[in-house]
Amino acid sequence: MKTIRDATTKAAVTATVLAHAVRERLDAIRQEADQGSDRGDGPISTVIIIMASIAGALVIAGALAVLYGKYATKLTGE
Known part of the structure; x- marks a missing residue:
């Protein structure tokens, strides 16, 4: 207790x-x-930078997904 x-x-x-x-x-x-x-930085420019970073990350992830889908059989050896 x-x-x-x-x-x-x-x-x-x-x-x-x-x-x-x-x-x-x-x-x-x-x-x-x-x-x-x-x-420091204004809130509008900070939001723009964050949104651009997120958009860039999504573009890169999408491109990698497309490339993986295209070459998946070559990567697995089937």
Whole structure:
């Protein structure tokens, strides 16, 4: 019974510490936003880069699938 109580206490302490860390980080972000400082790349360019990366990966995967389908018998030796 003592180990369950200890585990519950540890979980509560961990949750409290994490909540405090998140609260501090959010406060720091709010202060930085209030100062109007630049945080880096704009969200639109980031989305464009991510979408282009995904599209490129899909094109490469599709090309590999087509090549595998075309040469599957040669690869397996049948």
